[in-house]
Amino acid sequence: xxxxxxxxxxxxxxxxxxxxxxxxxxxxxxxxxxxxxxxxxxxxxxxxxxxxxxxxxxxxxxxxxxxxxxxxxxxxxxxxxxxxxxxxxxxxxxxxxxxxxxxxxxxxxxxxxxxxxxxxxxxxxxxxxxxxxxxxxxxxxxxxxxxxxxxxxxxxxxxxxxxxxxxxxxxxxxxxxxxxxxxxxxxxxxxxxxxxxxxxxxxxxxxxxxxxxxxxxxxxxxxxxxxxxxxxxxxxxxxxxxxxxxxxxxxxxxxxxxxxxxxxxxxxxxxx
Numbered sequence: 001x002x003x004x005x006x007x008x009x010x011x012x013x014x015x016x017x018x019x020x021x022x023x024x025x026x027x028x029x030x031x032x033x034x035x036x037x038x039x040x041x042x043x044x045x046x047x048x049x050x051x052x053x054x055x056x057x058x059x060x061x062x063x064x065x066x067x068x069x070x071x072x073x074x075x076x077x078x079x080x081x082x083x084x085x086x087x088x089x090x091x092x093x094x095x096x097x098x099x100x101x102x103x104x105x106x107x108x109x110x111x112x113x114x115x116x117x118x119x120x121x122x123x124x125x126x127x128x129x130x131x132x133x134x135x136x137x138x139x140x141x142x143x144x145x146x147x148x149x150x151x152x153x154x155x156x157x158x159x160x161x162x163x164x165x166x167x168x169x170x171x172x173x174x175x176x177x178x179x180x181x182x183x184x185x186x187x188x189x190x191x192x193x194x195x196x197x198x199x200x201x202x203x204x205x206x207x208x209x210x211x212x213x214x215x216x217x218x219x220x221x222x223x224x225x226x227x228x229x230x231x232x233x234x235x236x237x238x239x240x241x242x243x244x245x246x247x248x249x250x251x252x253x254x255x256x257x258x259x260x261x262x263x264x265x266x267x268x269x270x271x272x
Contacts, residue, residue, distance in 0.1 A: 033197060040198055042098045047203055051210040052096070054250045058214040058221075059092055061247060065221055067237045073124045074233035080117035084110055088217050095209045098199040101181050103209065104174035107216065111167050112145055114220045118159075118222075119148035121224065121231045159223040166216060202265055211254055218251055 043054050062085055069078050087110035094103030116129070123129075129144045152160040175182060184199040221244070228234055237243075258264060 036198075037097050040098055041093070042099065044096045044201070044206060047201075048206050048210060048221040051207040051214075051254060054247075054254055055092060055214040057250065058217045058247055059088055061243055062088060062217045062221060065225070065237055065240055065243070067235045069234035070232070073231075073242040074128055075128065076120040076124050077117055077224075077233050080113050084113040084117055084220060087113055088213065092213050095206065095213065096156050098201060098206075099183060100199050100209065101174055104170050107213070108167060108170045108175060110216065111163050111170075114216075114223075115152060116145060116222075116256055118156075118224055118227055119144075119151050121154075121227045121233050122151060123147075124233070148219075156223060156227070159219065162219055166212075193266075204261060208258065208264065211251075211258060214251060214254075218247060 028093050066078075066081065069075070087106050091103045091107045091110060094100070094106060120129070128147075129141055131139055131141050133139050149160065149163075152163070185196050225236060225240070228236070229254050
């Protein structure tokens with residue numbers, strides 16, 4: 001320890017002062033970013049109020065549509081339900097903070113959580129999803145997700161296709177670095193250009209992103225509830241049917257409104 005102190009003390013005072021100043025500047029910059037995040041979030045909520053309200057309402061109900069679960073056979077479902085809820089909420093926050101790549105990468109995790117949650121209504125044992133290696137360490141079963149997708153294909157082809165389509169689009173545009181999302185973080189002014197932390201604020205695209213979040217959350221609530229009528233692993237809230245009808249009405253209205261936007265409607269006949 002004495003040798004380490006001597007080496008640390010060997011730095012010139014001026015160099016140590018510079019290092020301290022750099023760390024303080026970095027810390028201040030991070031605090032500034034955190035404060036700016038909140039400002040951007042509030043501004044996006046204001047500019048995209050109509051789509052935000054529907055997206056928020058669906059995500060909020062995702063946290064409330066289950067009123068209780070079977071402690072013996074519903075635990076595994078609840079674990080994956082928690083992951084889906086968390087990932088969807090983080091996606092919503094990322095979109096509102098103008099971080100689309102972060103949002104869709106998290107949304108990909110949400111889609112996988114949705115598949116595993118639905119499968120866990122059928123395959124309730126933790127051993128279906130987790131094992132122990134030769135060192136007595138808990139490890140996830142690699143084929144669990146594949147089994148979940150296969151099971152969904154056979155038991156709810158419509159919801160299976162929904163998950164596949166959403167995941168394919170994320171894999172094509174968001175899961176790996178490419179020039180399209182990269183263009184959202186470049187500012188050009190005259191002959192000068194610079195990279196920026198927040199995405200370019202595009203109201204139309206933000207509306208669509210919020211609609212995607214709402215659609216994925218709503219579709220999961222429907223699918224999991226339909227599976228539960230057979231397996232009875234959890235209890236739905238007393239207001240379930242009323243709330244789902246109301247949310248469905250709002251979602252349908254936004255989908256129809258989106259068709260009026262030429263930026264998106266012109267591609268309606270292009271193969272998915």
